[in-house]
Structures are given as structure tokens and as C-alpha cells.
Amino acid sequence: MLDDRKLSVLRAIVEDYVSTNEPVGSKTLVDRHQLGVSPATVRNDMAALEEDGYITQPHTSAGRVPTDKGYRLFVDRMSSVKPLSSAERRAIESFLGGAVDLDDVVGRTVRLLAQLTHQVAVVQYPSLTRSSVRHLELVPISSTRVLVVLITDTGRVEQRSVDLPDPLSEDEVADLRTRFNSRIAGARLADAPAKLSDLPEAVPPTLRADVTAVTATVLETLVEKPEERVVLAGTANLARTGALDFPRTIRPVLEALEEQVVLLRLFGEITDAQTVRVSIGEENPHEGLWTASVVATGYGSEGDEPLAGLGVLGPTRMDYPGTMGAVRAVARYVGQILAEG
Amino acid sequence: MLDDRKLSVLRAIVEDYVSTNEPVGSKTLVDRHQLGVSPATVRNDMAALEEDGYITQPHTSAGRVPTDKGYRLFVDRMSSVKPLSSAERRAIESFLGGAVDLDDVVGRTVRLLAQLTHQVAVVQYPSLTRSSVRHLELVPISSTRVLVVLITDTGRVEQRSVDLPDPLSEDEVADLRTRFNSRIAGARLADAPAKLSDLPEAVPPTLRADVTAVTATVLETLVEKPEERVVLAGTANLARTGALDFPRTIRPVLEALEEQVVLLRLFGEITDAQTVRVSIGEENPHEGLWTASVVATGYGSEGDEPLAGLGVLGPTRMDYPGTMGAVRAVARYVGQILAEG
DNA sequence: ATTGGCACTCGGAACCGGCGAGTGCCAGGA
DNA sequence: TCCTGGCACTCGCCGGTTCCGAGTGCCAAT
Numbered sequence A, B: 001m002l003d004d005r006k007l008s009v010l011r012a013i014v015e016d017y018v019s020t021n022e023p024v025g026s027k028t029l030v031d032r033h034q035l036g037v038s039p040a041t042v043r044n045d046m047a048a049l050e051e052d053g054y055i056t057q058p059h060t061s062a063g064r065v066p067t068d069k070g071y072r073l074f075v076d077r078m079s080s081v082k083p084l085s086s087a088e089r090r091a092i093e094s095f096l097g098g099a100v101d102l103d104d105v106v107g108r109t110v111r112l113l114a115q116l117t118h119q120v121a122v123v124q125y126p127s128l129t130r131s132s133v134r135h136l137e138l139v140p141i142s143s144t145r146v147l148v149v150l151i152t153d154t155g156r157v158e159q160r161s162v163d164l165p166d167p168l169s170e171d172e173v174a175d176l177r178t179r180f181n182s183r184i185a186g187a188r189l190a191d192a193p194a195k196l197s198d199l200p201e202a203v204p205p206t207l208r209a210d211v212t213a214v215t216a217t218v219l220e221t222l223v224e225k226p227e228e229r230v231v232l233a234g235t236a237n238l239a240r241t242g243a244l245d246f247p248r249t250i251r252p253v254l255e256a257l258e259e260q261v262v263l264l265r266l267f268g269e270i271t272d273a274q275t276v277r278v279s280i281g282e283e284n285p286h287e288g289l290w291t292a293s294v295v296a297t298g299y300g301s302e303g304d305e306p307l308a309g310l311g312v313l314g315p316t317r318m319d320y321p322g323t324m325g326a327v328r329a330v331a332r333y334v335g336q337i338l339a340e341g
Numbered sequence C: 001a002t003t004g005g006c007a008c009t010c011g012g013a014a015c016c017g018g019c020g021a022g023t024g025c026c027a028g029g030a
Numbered sequence D: 001t002c003c004t005g006g007c008a009c010t011c012g013c014c015g016g017t018t019c020c021g022a023g024t025g026c027c028a029a030t
Helices: A004-019 A025-030 A038-051 A068-077 A086-095 A102-117 A170-184 A188-197 A203-224 A235-239 A251-258 A259-268 A321-340 B005-021 B024-031 B038-049 B068-078 B084-098 B102-117 B171-184 B189-196 B205-224 B235-239 B249-260 B261-266 B322-341
Strands: A120-124 A133-142 A145-153 A157-162 A228-235 A277-278 A292-299 A308-316 B118-122 B132-143 B145-152 B157-163 B229-232 B277-280 B292-299 B308-315
Touching: A004 A068, A025 A038, A068 A277, A068 A321, A086 A235, A102 A120, A102 A228, A102 A308, A102 A321, A120 A259, A120 A321, A133 A170, A133 B024, A133 B132, A133 B145, A145 A203, A145 B145, A157 A203, A157 B157, A170 A188, A170 B118, A188 A203, A203 A308, A203 B235, A228 A259, A251 A259, A259 A292, A259 A308, A292 A321, A308 A321, B005 B024, B005 B038, B005 B068, B024 B038, B068 B277, B068 B322, B084 B102, B084 B322, B102 B118, B102 B229, B102 B308, B102 B322, B118 B235, B118 B261, B132 B171, B132 B205, B145 B171, B145 B205, B145 B229, B157 B205, B171 B205, B189 B205, B189 B261, B205 B235, B205 B308, B229 B261, B235 B249, B249 B261, B261 B292, B261 B308, B292 B322
Parallel strands: none
Antiparallel strands: A120 A228, A120 A308, A133 A145, A145 A157, A277 A292, A292 A308, B118 B229, B118 B308, B132 B145, B145 B157, B277 B292, B292 B308
């Protein structure tokens, strides 16, 4: 069905179309690639490829364009992830090296990815549920109000203020702080509920109501509402090729990008930091992204599942090998930096 | 030069053009507005307005379109800020009311603004330099490393890790924490350097090197690099009217929006929270925004200068009265909420 | 199986003419 | 002096027509 030459033809079509953005015909194909056969032969192969749904012609008497299925085959069987140039590697290192805190790391990463790939970059903050508690701080604001500040080992800081049913002294707050930390410092967030469940009973009755209130806030905020955060950069790249890549308009794409839920779903299926996942055109879950492709992977894996995901989004007409290489490289460096810091 | 009727004509042109997005001619103008004069008279006025640069015709034998100068006159002299409907007010209250922390307030605000105005919304986080220190927390990570966490009265939390020249015990860290807080808790960030300057000399010599390191980090992070943060929402609204509003392409606009520096400059000139500032077309500092208008104001003013700015960005062809009303109303509610929380 | 030849298709560019919205100007009237 | 109706003029837009050529599918020959 699909002999080697047909695959070569498909590869050539994809590569040409990606670089020229014009439907590619049999003639130009044999000119630009050493296929060793005549245009007529290529035409036969193209007819077969079209029959199988890998390519299509926008209109009669025009060249062929890869379909989603064609890109899929290309990505799965014919492309190898392209390693970065050493200049690019150095750029990554120096650019990410100067980061001072987590916000900075994430911010630099997303801008770097956008610049390297000329696409829209998406970076997810390290997942709270997969992080551990470094420290829980209680800051008295007034006698009936404290600020709960939770710091994770990945550098995330979350905070909420809690109204207390009974006034607390500074010493009592300090006591509570110690009690909380001795129980959950170092524990994974996912394990926090179990470790805190019997805390109200373990404190003197006078504190019980307050402890219950604080505990409830901690749990609600940090476990039940994991509030995964996602940041974007490079949305201007969507408009790079004029209306060529996103024919209707880029509006549905921008809308999809603003829906956190959609973005998070793009990373939901990522289960390890080794492979780069590619989702092409109508494979995407959200209708607004049916003209786009997403190249994503996990980062910050410590053996098992990754801390979070990152990736880029662009037109289906995309340089997959190069993009995959950039995404993989950046993910590795970020993981490395987080492990050090 | 500009009698009352000419102003009425200009107002009518602006209003019609904003609502129809088509160059408006003398005939349609007298139909839709009660000007009480004939098209011919209006034509004469239009010729005068064009002479003075308030309107222009895209090409001969087309209607007139307001220029930047025309919009400016309209905003300055002919439009009053349109108050919101009570339904809109209720929507604002209920939408912003549920916020749990600062991130949430800012996030909800920016989405609300985008939705109310159908433009791109921009919200600046409360300025660090104008905030006060609520609490400075030192969290030991290892014996030679501590995490500095600063919490402001506006709810912002900033954190950095510091490598210590000498190891510190937990008790010593606690001691430092007390020393720092007794000096700067409650102080404005801008005043922090002065209050900390002699701290290294006031501690036992064994701690001196560490105190110097921590102090340096605190100052560097929070004063010298105030790192103002800005968030966006509603970029999809740029593509709302197809290519009508941003003729070239929306790319330069998206690019400008990604440059924090540019955005921050838009708020730099805001000095009070009462007035709504409008910047039209080529009045904007950045070339990419020459086809756009910015409507901005301050929020969270506590008597003197506001904590930060917020606003929206859209095409120059914009409903200025309505947009100004929405921006002002949202700014007031946000200020209120921050004052309470 | 591959290839050169050939007739055919059809989108896009270029051209053209008519329509009509909109203008500027002018002369007459309040 | 200002307003108004009338009128000739301009020019962008729209629909129709023509023409060109890239690209195709098919077929007979190798």
C-alpha cells in the first residue's frame, strides 16, 4: 500500500509545503528533491496518497497539501526530533540561567519558547498536587484574622486570609504554626488532608474552633482547588503569516487560549517528561483549535510523573521536527534548573 | 471657527461611525440625527471640519471618518462618561465579590473588564513601591539557605532564596526574623532601605555576614527591582471585527501588548484614581499602538496616588463614553474590595 | 512499473463598464 | 450672511468576461 517511495513523496510534500506555504505539484517536487523518478510517476503516487487521505488538493488543478492524517504519518514515522544548534543551546542556558525565582523561571521559559519556535508558547506552573509542602506560615493580621501562606518545594507560594471565630494571641499563632508544620512540612500536598484530619482534636479545646477554620482554609485552597496556572507568550506569532495559516480568523484560537480549562486539558494527558506529544488539527479537543497543532511535553520529572507541562501551539503547517526539538530541549533545561534551585 | 453646529456634526459622525464602521456621508447623517439643516449645509460643515483635520475621507467620493484629532475633541468636549446600567453594576459586584486572594481579584477584574467593554483589558498589580510591608518571613531551607518571603498589605507575596555565607540555626533565623520585622513591618517599601541600612551593625558579629546577605536580597528584590506585574485578558476581542479595525494586521498590537515595558508606560502617567485618561491613536508612545486607543485609570487610591492602574485597549473606533464608564466603575469597585480585604 | 505526451480543468489576474453614494460648487432665497 | 436645492463630477465597488498557466488524469509505448 504505502511503499517507501510514497512515503518519500509524502515527506517531500510536507517539507515543501511547510517551507513555501503553497500547494506543491509533481513538477516542482521532482525539481527540489532527488526522487529519481519522473513527474508522471510522482503523480501516480500522489493520486494514491490522496486516495488514502494523506494529502488533498484545495481545488482541482492545484498542487497537493498534507491533511491532518498526512502530518500525523509524517510525525509518527518519518521525522526525527531535530537537535538544536549549539548556538541555540547556549542561548537557552544563558537566558534561563539568570532566573531568580519561580515566576521568573516560568516567565523566561515561556518567552524563550515563543522566540525559539516562532509559535505561541504555553507553560504550566508546577502542579500543586504533585508538589510537597516546604513551609506553612501563619501571619497574624489582627487578633481575629491570620494570613495563611503556603510555600512548596517547587517555589510556589499560595496565600489566603482566614477570619477566626475566636481571637488568638501571637503566642498561640506561633504554637499553631509549629503544630501545622510538624505535621505537613515535607509532605506531598495530596497527603495533606490525611495528616491534618485529626489536628483539631489534638489541640486544647480553646483553640479548636480556630484550628478548624484554618485547617478548612488550607484544605480548600490547596487541595480541593488546585488552581493550575498557565502562562502564554508569543500570541503575536499567530498573526505572523497574515491570514495564511488561520484562514477564518485567529479569533477562535485566541479565545481557546484564554480558556484556562482548554489549555489545561492540553497538558492533562501528559504522563512523562521523555516523550514529546503532538496533537494535530482536529485531534485537538477544542473546536477553536482545529486549525492548530500542539507540541507539548512534561518537565521537572523526578523519576515518575512530571511536575507540569509546557509546549507550543501553531498552525498545522508547522516545522514539526524543529519545534519538537526546541520543546524537548527547553523542557530538559527547565527541569534541571528547578531541580537545582 | 467651530460653532455649535459643527461640533454637533462631528459628534454625529463619531457616533455613527463607531456604531456602523462605515464612512458616513452628509445624507445619512441628516437622516439619523435631528440636525435641522439640509445635507448641503452639513457638507459645508464637513468641509470645514476636514480643513481643520478633525475628519478625513478614506478616498474621494466616500463619506468621512473621524481622525485621531477628531476623536480627541469628541472625548474632551462632547462626551460624558456613561454610567453603567444597574444590571452591569450588579454583575460587577457579584463577579468581583467572590475573589479569595489578590491573584483572584486581579484575574477576575481583568476578565470582567474585557467582557464589559469587549476590548483587551489590562490590569496592573498593586505597585510594590507604594505598598507597605505586612510581614517578612524567613524560612530555613537548609543550614546555609533561607527563603525570604515578603507579604505586603495589598496581598502581594514576593519570595527569593538566599545563600548564606555562614550556617544559621533555627533559633538564629527566628531571631533575625524578629529583628527584620520590628524594623520594617508596617513601613512603606520605599522607606525600607533607610530602616534596614544599619541593621548589620546592630546584630552580633557572628550574624553580621548573613544579615548583610539577607538585607541585600531584600533590598535588591523589592526596591531596586520593583517588577511591576501586568495581566491581560480579551486579546481575542482584537480580532472581533475581522480586519476592519486593525487594517494592517493585529500583529503589531499583539507584539506591543507582550512588551511589559510598553504596557507599564501606559500606566506610568496615571497620577490619580479620579480621572479616566484616554490616549488616542498616534498619541500612544509605541508605534504598534498607533491604530489603537487606551482608556485607563488608577485604582486603590488611599487619598493620594493610586496603587496601580487598569484599563482597556481597543481600536480608535471605540465607544469612548461607554468604555470610560466601565473602566471607571470597575476601578472603583476594585479599590473598594482591596480596601476591605 | 515507469515514462513522455496530450487534452482538459479551473482558479486567479487583468480588464471593463455601469451603478451609485457622496462630493464640491453655484445661484437663488430667507 | 447663511442656508438650500440643484447639478455635474468623481471614483470605489461589483459583476461579467477573457485569458493564462500550473497542474492533473489518462494512455500508449518502453
